[in-house]
Amino acid sequence: MGQTYDLIIIGAGPAGITASVYAARKRLNLMVITRDIGGQAAISGDIGNYTGYQFITGPDLAAKFEEHMRTYGITVKENEEVIEVKKIANAVSVKTDKEPYEARVVIVTSGKKSRELGVPGEREYKNRGISYCATCDAPLFSGKDVAVIGGGNSALDAALQLIKIARRIYIINITPALGGDAIMREKVIGSNIVIVYNNARVAAVIGDKLVKGIRIKREDREETLPVEGVFVEAGLVPNSEFVKDVEKNKLGEIKINSRNETSIPGIFAAGDVTDVPGKQIIIAAGEGSKATLNAFRYLAQTRS
Amino acid sequence: MGQTYDLIIIGAGPAGITASVYAARKRLNLMVITRDIGGQAAISGDIGNYTGYQFITGPDLAAKFEEHMRTYGITVKENEEVIEVKKIANAVSVKTDKEPYEARVVIVTSGKKSRELGVPGEREYKNRGISYCATCDAPLFSGKDVAVIGGGNSALDAALQLIKIARRIYIINITPALGGDAIMREKVIGSNIVIVYNNARVAAVIGDKLVKGIRIKREDREETLPVEGVFVEAGLVPNSEFVKDVEKNKLGEIKINSRNETSIPGIFAAGDVTDVPGKQIIIAAGEGSKATLNAFRYLAQTRS
Numbered sequence A, B: 001m002g003q004t005y006d007l008i009i010i011g012a013g014p015a016g017i018t019a020s021v022y023a024a025r026k027r028l029n030l031m032v033i034t035r036d037i038g039g040q041a042a043i044s045g046d047i048g049n050y051t052g053y054q055f056i057t058g059p060d061l062a063a064k065f066e067e068h069m070r071t072y073g074i075t076v077k078e079n080e081e082v083i084e085v086k087k088i089a090n091a092v093s094v095k096t097d098k099e100p101y102e103a104r105v106v107i108v109t110s111g112k113k114s115r116e117l118g119v120p121g122e123r124e125y126k127n128r129g130i131s132y133c134a135t136c137d138a139p140l141f142s143g144k145d146v147a148v149i150g151g152g153n154s155a156l157d158a159a160l161q162l163i164k165i166a167r168r169i170y171i172i173n174i175t176p177a178l179g180g181d182a183i184m185r186e187k188v189i190g191s192n193i194v195i196v197y198n199n200a201r202v203a204a205v206i207g208d209k210l211v212k213g214i215r216i217k218r219e220d221r222e223e224t225l226p227v228e229g230v231f232v233e234a235g236l237v238p239n240s241e242f243v244k245d246v247e248k249n250k251l252g253e254i255k256i257n258s259r260n261e262t263s264i265p266g267i268f269a270a271g272d273v274t275d276v277p278g279k280q281i282i283i284a285a286g287e288g289s290k291a292t293l294n295a296f297r298y299l300a301q302t303r304s
Helices: A014-025 A058-070 A134-141 A153-163 A182-189 A281-302 B014-025 B058-070 B134-141 B153-163 B182-189 B281-302
Strands: A004-010 A030-033 A075-077 A082-088 A091-096 A100-108 A112-114 A145-149 A168-172 A194-197 A200-208 A210-218 A221-225 A229-232 A236-238 A267-269 B004-010 B030-033 B075-077 B082-088 B091-096 B100-108 B112-114 B145-149 B168-172 B194-197 B200-208 B210-218 B221-225 B229-232 B236-238 B267-269
Touching: A004 A014, A004 A091, A004 A281, A014 A030, A014 A058, A014 A281, A014 B182, A030 A100, A082 A100, A100 A281, A134 A153, A134 A229, A145 A153, A153 A168, A153 A182, A168 A200, A182 A194, A182 B014, A210 A229, A267 A281, A281 B281, B004 B014, B004 B091, B004 B281, B014 B030, B014 B058, B014 B281, B030 B100, B082 B100, B100 B281, B134 B153, B134 B229, B145 B153, B153 B168, B153 B182, B168 B200, B182 B194, B210 B229, B267 B281
Parallel strands: A004 A030, A004 A100, A030 A075, A100 A267, A145 A168, A145 A229, A168 A194, B004 B030, B004 B100, B030 B075, B100 B267, B145 B168, B145 B229, B168 B194
Antiparallel strands: A082 A091, A091 A100, A112 A236, A200 A210, A210 A221, B082 B091, B091 B100, B112 B236, B200 B210, B210 B221
């Protein structure tokens, strides 16, 4: 098993990285375990609302976050998947797909992943025309017709990235009108290659080895749109299954109080994986800081 | 009286500026009223824990925040002092020392100010050797002996700024050991011009037109330290007196829930003025974002 860490942070998005910087500055014996670095920030397009950067791309901001963390020489286990977090006697056990660890305190900052549409053809054509990351995959669809599924800020963000690349963009939005920030909505609606279908849902993805179209349903009428790319931006689900016994809300988000405490002493949580309202980079970063400050207080109070 | 704004934000520190950027991006009819710009961030020394900037000075970060706000063309009333915020029928009234205003929603981000020591000589020698802002005033004490009153991160920050300038620095700390981040504490303790007095309190500031020394008390013994500068870093008190009727805790901080709602509908609050634990720039910024997102939802739900 080896040593018991003061603190293990699970995840390295804005919340986890900020938590790690604060912990390193307090000289905690610390480890970060994460599947990837940057979280949802790393796959965002253009970011205009991270205070202090008037304009920066998601990958660039994520790179700055990573550099910030690296300057403190923090141990970061990458490409390692946590499969169980569980309270034991006076510590918390963290099992990954590679090794078991132990820490006196754990901060869960594992974020969210894309929600699947759950329609026929979706799994079949994943990575064969269906993408959950416009920043990663938009360049593959140069000059082609594509669909964005969703109607909030992440759908608008995907559309804005595709406007520079695709030939025509259908936005399939389930609600009566697009949501998200006005500043982004105006740019999307102002583009002459964007066609918005409101009150519409995807019924199926069709293709032949690769995506050839989507079937959509509006007011009981079905029609087929010929597209070669489908960008799914239909919300996010929390990566919280591996945290055992803590209270979650019906969305699966880990419930926390204003001190980032979960229902189990010694297990803290921060960022998109929690029930804090507002899934924003600046909010997640602030929450990560708060989680470490409170975890530090907990460590001081329970140190024997 | 003029128009009713959608939103008035009071204060322009990290919380207020972030709140204003989010509100501008949602095209709210918006005004910011503030005494100054940058808040406590603007008078901080070296900042190493604002995620995305490995290292930046307080004034530089505050300048970046201000530029960020200015790009949105937000109306900012500067050097204007709010004297009363009060709920009226379907709006909130905001009275300043210059004019009365009205908004459907107000976000209070007025932050904190330095706590006074409350000892003889303090008011008499304010700006005659006593300072509440090391960033502003440290350069005046080149080659001189000074005292820093306090033992947390802001006292350490003041000491670090003075190490480059002063001849000798006494730290007068009321607790048994210095607090704050280890990374800062080590630098301060490692300096050979710093002398730390723990379990010590200031009894009086003495002088003759200008500060000449402080009388300190340790274990019932009094002694006089000859210093020409006294930097008070003995905590902060919230700027919350002008907000009428909302619930506050015994420190005077405005109580908020996780949606940044105060006890009065239509009045939101964020940042250091609230009871959120952790007075940090990144936390205040995140809270400012959250306040606007929730204020926006409130506006949508109450729009007639």
